[in-house]
Amino acid sequence: MSRQRLEHYLEQMTLDEKIAQLLQLAAPFYDEVGDEGQITGPMESLGITVETVHNVGSVLGVSGAEKVISVQQSHMKNNKHGIPLLFMADIVHGYKTIFPIPLAMGCSWDIKLAERSAEIAAREAAVSGIHVTFAPMADLVRDPRWGRVMESTGEDPYLNSLFARAMVRGFQGSDLKNDKERVASCVKHFAAYGLAEGGRDYNTVDLSERQLREYYLPAYKAALDEGAELIMTSFNTIDGIPASGNRRLMRDLLRGEWGFEGVTISDWAAIKEMIPHGVAEDEREAALKAIIAGVDIDMMTSSYVHYLAQLVADGIVDEALIDEAVMRVLQLKEKLGLFEEPLRGADVVAEREIIYCEEHRKVAKELALKSCVLLKNNDVLPLNKNQKVAVIGPFALSGDILGNWSWNGSTELTKNLAESMKVISPSNIIIAEGCSIDKITEPQIHEAIKVALKADILVLALGESSEMSGEASSRSNIKLPEAQLQLVQFMKQLDKPMVVVLFNGRPLDLHGVYEEANAVLEAWFPGSEGGVAVAELLYGAANPSGRLSMSFPYAVGQIPVYYNHFNTGRPKPSEDTTEKYVTHYLDIPNAPLLPFGYGLSYTSFTYKDLVLSSNEINETDSLQIKVKITNEGKLSGVETVQLYIRDVSGEVVRPMKELKAFRKVELAPGQSREITFEITEEHLRYYHSDFSFTSDSGRFELFVGPNSRDTMNAAFRLKK
Known part of the structure; x- marks a missing residue:
């Protein structure tokens, strides 16, 4: 469909339409769709009319082919312009087949x-x-108290x-219009949401522009x-302005500097939340600031619907701002082929064959x-099949190993750890x-001791429930709950070899576990x-071949603790130093566990x-780095050379160190391989005080x- 045709749609619509x-509405508005397409959902909560619902642009959280087809058909019947709905959802790490949480994926x-x-x-x-899926989340994270790590x-x-790019490629493919098995990707949360003060969700973020550009923006930019x-x-x-009303962030940087031409959408009710933030007196002012900042879609508030038309009538908002936002929404619908096929991809028969199929679960297992x-x-470890475990x-015996964002996943279908171990060692x-x-x-204690005394080795399956990490799940104490730490102590007294398997959504303070166990396997929420x-x-x-993509703190008092930190003018010379007037804690190490x-x-x-x-290299040279890796053990394995x-x-x-490249290499016992990296001047660039990106x-x-x-160390010089 040409832009001319989209402009025709725009010309035919009233300002209210x-x-x-x-406006984006959530699934409850479509819980009941009658034969005549009558919406009987909670319109009163937003103060909107049936007519508004019939003209709404997108829906959040409606899923299942039968339901989507029903809602879309009813909508098309009631929308006089024949403009289809966009259906969006949080498909973060799987739809029905659930993959490991993104933090675990990072560890792969x-x-x-x-x-x-x-x-x-x-x-x-x-x-x-x-x-559309609201993924990938490209927020850089350094504070495991924040549940959304x-x-x-x-x-x-x-x-x-690298992962942000990969996820976008996987979601979207190369041709959204013709590849009906792909969805559009919405990268989130722009910007620097992972730096919330105190690791407390929805909290303030305050950082310099140079830090923003060097550490927090790259993954969003890569996804775009x-x-x-x-x-x-x-x-x-x-910088003191909520992202949804931040013109400098959304228009100047995102659209002006980066040239982004796609759709911007608020997070849930974020436009209205400018009022408690203290930058808008009411919804009218919030709507004004959001549309001027360049937010196209208002998720689950009626700020735009109630106030934009009056702001236009009062001459405060140029209707052209609304037209450009609507055009971006229409262009996305056109890219997805919805004008030709409003029911794009939805197929009740194919759904039964594709969802949770063996091929998909095989990949989920490989990634886990x-x-x-x-x-x-x-x-x-590894265990012997003849050991009594x-x-x-x-x-x-818990199936709660999918993670907080597995809203279509099934814990009932998920094989738990003990059942899976029984398949390998039945008796x-x-x-x-x-x-x-x-x-x-x-x-519970008596039963555990009774069972443990019969065993050669103990496997303790511990961790967080899925509700203990994720959105609105910040924790100040990131140790295991006290009940589980007590269980570890009871089992430790039996003087039997003890393996701890952890199911969790964040790096934990492992005191009470790490020093007591003979082995610890971090499984995360593995899907x-x-x-x-x-x-x-x-x-x-x-x-095992996973490598941590986030440091595990020695204690919560260190947080944020991360590898690519700065040095100080008084660095700590070693962890066992007795010097006082250097940067250190009196009671814990500087380094993470x-x-x-x-x-x-x-x-x-x-x-x-x-x-x-x-x-020595110059601006046109490349530097080759070679290192020999040998598998000295008795088993084949994969090493991640960093x-x-x-x-x-x-x-x-x-920073003291910055990751520039890595190679995964599989080696048989006794096998060696020479790994080669290549570095150029481009790898040495960074943001200077004037924001120039040079070396x-x-x-x-x-x-x-x-x-x-x-690590092994070497040095070279750049000559310019």
């Missing part, structure tokens, strides 16, 4: 597999009638950018450069296998609950096939022969290793 295109360091997971999520969502791929802007069709505003303030991170292993804890698994998530009783994957890892049918990039395997890898092709660089002397302070001449340190802490 145009404004309705900028497997960009291609993440893309494949998004492709499958899109396929299931599209056949169920969804057109589970939706991010971690603390590194480079790694996050990959072609993401939409972007969602964040709840937080940026690669996302789990072995944090500790004192020669107790006691599986104890609230997650032994040697014994089970006890031990405790619930946050309560422990005398009968539909997570129980099966974890069982296979425990028994060595697969070798487990650093970014960390993860163990059932085999061991050695690094040697780090060689640079030159000790390359970091430090600019020793910048125009502004530079400086001088010395650079280079680090290669299995994580950000344990």
Whole structure:
């Protein structure tokens, strides 16, 4: 459809009809759609009329082919211009087939597999009638108190950018109009939502523009450069202005500097929330600031519907602002082919065949296998099938391993850990609950001890419920609940080898667990096939290969703790120093318990022969870095070889390390391989005090290793 035809639609609409295109309603408005298309949902709560609903532009949270078809057909019957609805939903890490949470995906360091997971999520969502997913979340995160770290791929802007691009490619493919198994991608939350003060959801964000550009913007930009069709505003303030009313952020940077031409949408009720933020006296002022800032779609408030027309009539808002927003919405509908096929993709028969099919669950299992991170292993893993194993804890028989954003997932269909272990070792698994998530009783303790005494080895399945991480799930104490820590202590007294498997949505303070257990496997919320994957890892049918994409703090008092931090004028020379007047805590280390990039395997890898092709490069040269990796163990395994660089002397302070590249290499026992990286001057650029993105001449340190802490070092110079 040509732009001319879209402009014809625009010309035919009244101002009220145009404004309705900028309203997004939630699923309850469409709970009942009668034969005549009559909407009987909660219109009164927003003070809108049936006529407004018939002209609304998009819907949030309606899914299932039968339902979507019914709603769309009724809408088309009642919309006099024949403009179809957009159906949007939070397909964050799977539709019905649930993949590991994004933070776990980040720990896979497997960009291609993440893309494949998004492709499958899109396929299931599209056949169920969804057109747009609110994903990927490209927020950089450094504070695990914030529950929504589970939706991010971690603390590194480079790694996050790779995953953001991959997810957009997976969701959208290369031809949205003709590929009915893809959905449009809405990157979120713009911007810097992951820096909420105190790790408290919806809280204030305050940072310098240089920090914003260097660390928090790259992953959003990467997603948009990959072609993401939409972007969602964040709840937080940026430089004292809420994102949904932030003209400098939304118009000057997003549209002006970056050239984004797609749709912008507020997060749920974020436009109206400018009132409690304190930058709008009422909804009228909130609507004014949002439309001027460039927010196209108002999600679940009636601010636009109630006040934009009057603002136009009063000469305060130019109707051209509304026209351009409506045109972007219409263009997205055209890109999806909705004018030709309003029921695009929705297919009740195909839905039954595609949703949760074996092919999709196989990929979910593969990603779960690669996302789990072995944090500790004192020669107790892998398990032997002949060992009598006691599986104890609230997650032994729980299907609550999908995560907070698995709204279409099924815990009933999800195989739990104990059942999955029984498949591998049918006669040697014994089970006890031990405790619930946050309560422990005398009968539970007695049962757990009774079962444990019969076992050769204990596997404690511990963690957070899905409601303990995710949106509105900030925690000041990020240890396991006290009941589970008590269970660990009771089991420790039995003096049997003890393995802890963690199901959770954030890095935890592992005191009371890490030092007590002989082995710790971080499973995160691993998704539909997570129980099966974890069982296979425990028994060595697969070798753990996950590497942390977010540091685990030693204590909550360190937070935020992250690998790419700045040095100070009084750096701590070592963790065991006795010097007082250096930057340190009196009671805990500076370093996290487990650093970014960390993860163990059932085999061991050695690094040697780090060689640079030159000790100096210029603006046109490239530097080759070679290192030899050897599998010294008895099992095949995958190592993630990581390359970091430090600019020793910048125009502004530079991080101690920055991830620049990585390679995943699979090696058989005794096998060696030479890994080569290539660095150019472009890898050495950063944002200067004047926001120019350039490099400086001088010395650079280079680090290669299995994580950000344990590295081999070399140095070179850039000459300009």
